Amino acid sequence: MEGLSVAKATLSAFLHPSRSADVEEGVLQLLSSLLLRYNEEFDGVVLAYFDIKVCDWTPKILSGLHPYLSLKLKAKLLLFSPKPGMLLEGTVNKVEKDYMGAIVLGIFNAAIAFSDIHEDFSYQDNVNGTPFWASTSNNHVIRLGSKIKFVVKSVQEESFLDICGSLKPPNTGCVNWLLSSLENIPALDSERKKQKNEKKRERIIENMGDEVKDDSPSRKELRADYINESEYKQKSKSKRKDRDTEIRDGSKDNKEFSAEHFYERDHKHKSKRKLNADIGAKDGGMVSNEFPADHFHEREHKHKSKRKRDAGDAIM
Template sequence: MEGLRVADADLVVYIHPSKANKIKQAVLRQLSSALLFQFNENFDGVVLAYDEQFQSNKAKITPGIVPNLGVKLKAKLLLFSPKPDMLLEGKVVKLGKESIHVIVLGFSSAAITFEDIREEFKYKTKHGESVFASMSHKRHVIKVGSMIRFLVKSFDEEILHISGSLIPPHTGCIRWLYRHTIEEVSQLDRSLKKQREKDLEVEMQEQDTQVDAAFTSSIHRHKSKRKRTAEES
């Protein structure tokens, strides 16, 4: 899935002096509360996870009305940075006539409105269950619980909400897209195999024709030689 990346960061985490005897634990709690699942402008993304590496066990006291301890560390950050035209994947949690609602990575919501669902899909109710079913491929169905791939139109950084689209042909139910791709590859392989067999058959026919021609030519040369020998005698 697009939108995920890893970044290296040099951080300074400030903790209360009362935590001086448990610096690492205090730093980790501060990182979790201040960074995780929030959009960070400095890193241009939502921090999903981090792998920290403390540069030192020492902390520097920072001046101020309320002094704090500043702890330096390096960290690798896993960031979620969805941009327009990226392809994301998520689970359908709600579906209606006018929209499809999706959860991405378990925390970010996404909505695909009716005008962003390609005409191939029609809203239906089957056995009391609402679905968007493809008119071109009867097995291509989107329903609650489906994992879908969609295109990003925009991303609201404050509420972590994504506006998506199912207009491109390579979007839709991931299971169907995967199976359809496998079938296309299989059909292509079969076509290539048939073409190779046909080419081999043509090549063998050409070789047989060349052998027949060479054999016929050899017989003609042999008869001509015998005829010249008989005339000379």
């Protein structure tokens, strides 16, 4: 909760000579006198103290008619310093027509005037005569014992704090109602997102036109063509994969497949070479005929060597 803080303090303690026999007890009694009172030096109310360290265990006697023992000590103090605009929690202990009262931290009084309660709330009584404040637009109810959150409007800093609060800001009210509202936020966001996606889908369908709507024949034909094309690509890919696997395995069938494959390639190359030789003989006479024969003989020897290597790699 806002307004709570821990401060490190260096204090000067003045003990009565009667405490000289037990200095530690005298220090604790002195610190206890600071509790639950507003302290201008710390700008807040001291709620508790801890981690006490006495810096000098040799107290000095002050001069005067009533000499006291002076020593220095360090301690950590838990302070409550509410300021205007802070958000505090309290328990409702009074419900009246003109104001609402609450207890903060079980100690400090807070008052919320009728003018500082949201306009949506109204004062009502149930069948038993128990008063409460309820919202007219939702199930937000504040009654005796309800834990509320309110914003500090002003603070009167005397020996004891008097706090004035407000229930007009949107993040104020009954704690249970505020928590239930937060739990409903994810569900509301999900519903809004669903509605947004549905509207987006409707806009896309409208832009596509009547011919490509879900129930139109053209839409069904497009889907069928897409599915057939996908299946064809998948089958072709599967066939290539199976053929590559069989070639790597080196089985008898693969050897026959490889021999037939390379025999077919050899036949094509021979036909092409014969055609080129005939063309060369017609163009260049005897000399032209001899040159293509030697040239293609050398090329045939290279192709045979390459086919043998390729066939051996495929079988392996």
